[in-house]
Structure formats: structure tokens, C-alpha cells
Amino acid sequence: LTSGVTADSPLLVEYRGGRDAAGNPVRPNRRPVWFMRQAGRSLPEYRTLREGTSMLDACLDPEMAAEITLQPVRRHDVDAAIFFSDIVIPLRLAGIDVEIVPNVGPVLGSPVRTRADVEALPTLDDDAFAPITEAVRRTVAQLGSTPLIGFAGAPFTLAAYMVEGRPSRDHLGPRTMMHADPDTWDALASWAADVSGRFMRAQLMAGASAAQLFDSWAGSLGRDDYAAHVQKHSAAAFSHVAGLGAPLIHFGTGTGEILDLLKEAGADVVGIDYRVNLAEATRRLGAETPLQGNIDPALLTADWDVLETHVREVVAAGSGAAGHVLNLGHGVPPSTDPEVLTRVVSLIHEISPAQP
């Protein structure tokens, strides 16, 4: 890995369960925190920069993507940057007709529903990742000692957009397909695992220090369906980035019943949504599993006293895990007052880290 990040950055120490890069026990000098969707619509400087540029064009403009990635780090003093991109970028890079429609989300020109549709999916050349690699290099060069987290969409979540053709609530299309036509499902999910795995790998090879696989919609699956039809594909995505020395994080919402399966798919760290208390997550995953999460985004608009009490409870609940990186239980809502996020970061940094 080409990352210049110091091996004992608080974020990486927590992701390694309280160890430095050589595996020796250490305690970081502050509690690390970052926020899913910290880049983006909650920031006025983002809205100004993005004006007149479509979402996916912004992602593929290396200078703009780097600048948007850096904005929340400058503003909030968070302990990590999350690369500004989107889970559907590998589809666009493969030549698939996909747009992010404002106030809707990803929309495909032709949904992928039949065996013939899956067989017609394009191949994605490694060269196509050039704008991503360039944006990551520029970002890392400007981040100094703050690590960059790369990411990709997990096969189920990505395939859910491909089958439905747009955001949906219940993900009926992909859930039907995995039972009604499991061979087509496996072919589609394998394709998605390949492009997502290579998207993460491109970011890590260009200098990102960790990577998160987002299976945002995995919570719509029963445990048996996840185990039979989805977990192996997420494991295939992770296999592209195993052994690089970068911590791998696995996150989804509504995943309380499958936390152990998320870990078993190949993750070092499990991201916990706001529905599961972190002490309970540790009971389900074992104390050696580092956790990330899980401040309830709904409380960002509550009175400060209410929010502060909640943040302190989350810190306490996470203290039984070998490592804990503070985050939200899902993304920053677009209407969030950015000053509240800055205040949450300084509160977390004021709570002194646990000593051995």
C-alpha cells in the first residue's frame, strides 16, 4: 500500500482492535470518529461546488471529488475522510446507463431482470478506474496524517438497484430472483461482487487506508436467505482486498440478526446501525471484534442535552469491544445542521480514551 498515513493513527488502531501495524497493543491518544455521508448535502460548501455538475460527473472529476472528500475533514476535524464517490460508479465506468436523479437516487436506463440481461452485462476494464485512482491520490496527498476510507456497494445492495432499476423499499425484485432463478441471481451477484471488489481495490492501491463494504439494504433479507444467496458474494467482493493490510469494515442497516454473518464474510470490523445497542453487538460478535457506530441520526436534531447524553451512552456501550470507532447508525441526513456534527466530534474527542 502506498499510504503515507502513520500506522498508529487513532482510527487504524481502533480498527485493529487496539494494536499498531506490527500487532503490538497500543491505545490511541483520542477516540476516533467519522460520519457516513459526511461529504455531501449537509454542507453549504458542497452545494456551492456541485452547482451545475451532475452527481456522477462530480465523482468522476478527480479535482472535484478530492475537494468534496476534504471539505468535512477541514470543517469537523473528523479522524477519517470517506472517499466521495458512489456505489454505482463501477456501473457507470463499465458503460451502463445509470444516473443519480436528484431526490430519487440511482436510476438505470434498462433494469437487469433476465438471464439474457445478465449475460449482456459489459466487462469493466481496469483502465476505467483511472479517474478514481487519480482522485484518491490527490485526496491522500492533501490529507496529511488523516486516513482515507475507500468503499464499495455490496453485491446485494448493488444488484438491488440493478434489478429494480431504481431505489425501492422492499427489494422484491432481487429477493424473488434469488429463489425463482438462483442461477441468474448468482451470475448477477458475481458480476456485482467483481466490479465492487475491484473498485475497493483500486482505492486501496491508490492510497486509501481502510475500506468499507456497504450492504445498506441487507436488512431486508431473512437470515437464511442472506446465508444461502448473499454472503458468498460479499465474501467474493472482500476477497479482492484481503491481505493488503487494510482494515475491512462491513455495514448494513437492519442487520441485527446477521451481524455474525457480516463478520464471517471477511470483515475485520462490523458497522452497527442505530437499532442495536453496542454492548449487545459485542455479545453477538465477541469482545475481540472492533465495532463502528452507532449514534442515532434522528437525535442530531434533538436538543443538545439529549444528543450529548446519547453520545456518552454510545461511547460507554462500545467500551466492551476491542476497538470502537464512533460513527452514526446510518448516513448524515441532508437537513443536518453541520455545526451540530462539529460539536459531536469535539465532545467525542473530549471524552478521554480508555486506558488499558
Ligand code: 1CP
Ligand atoms: O446530489 C447529491 O448530492 C446526491 C446525494 C448523494 C451523495 C452525496 C448520492 C446519491 N451519493 C452520494 C455520495 C455517497 N454515496 C458516498 C460518499 C460520501 C460520504 O459518505 O460522505 C457514499 C459512501 C455513498 C454510498 C451509497 N450510495 C450507499 C451506501 C450508503 C448508505 O447511505 O446506505 C447507497 C445506498 C447509495 C445509493 C445512493 N446514491 C445516492 C443516493 C441518494 C442513494 C440512496 C438512494 C436510496 O434511498 O435507495
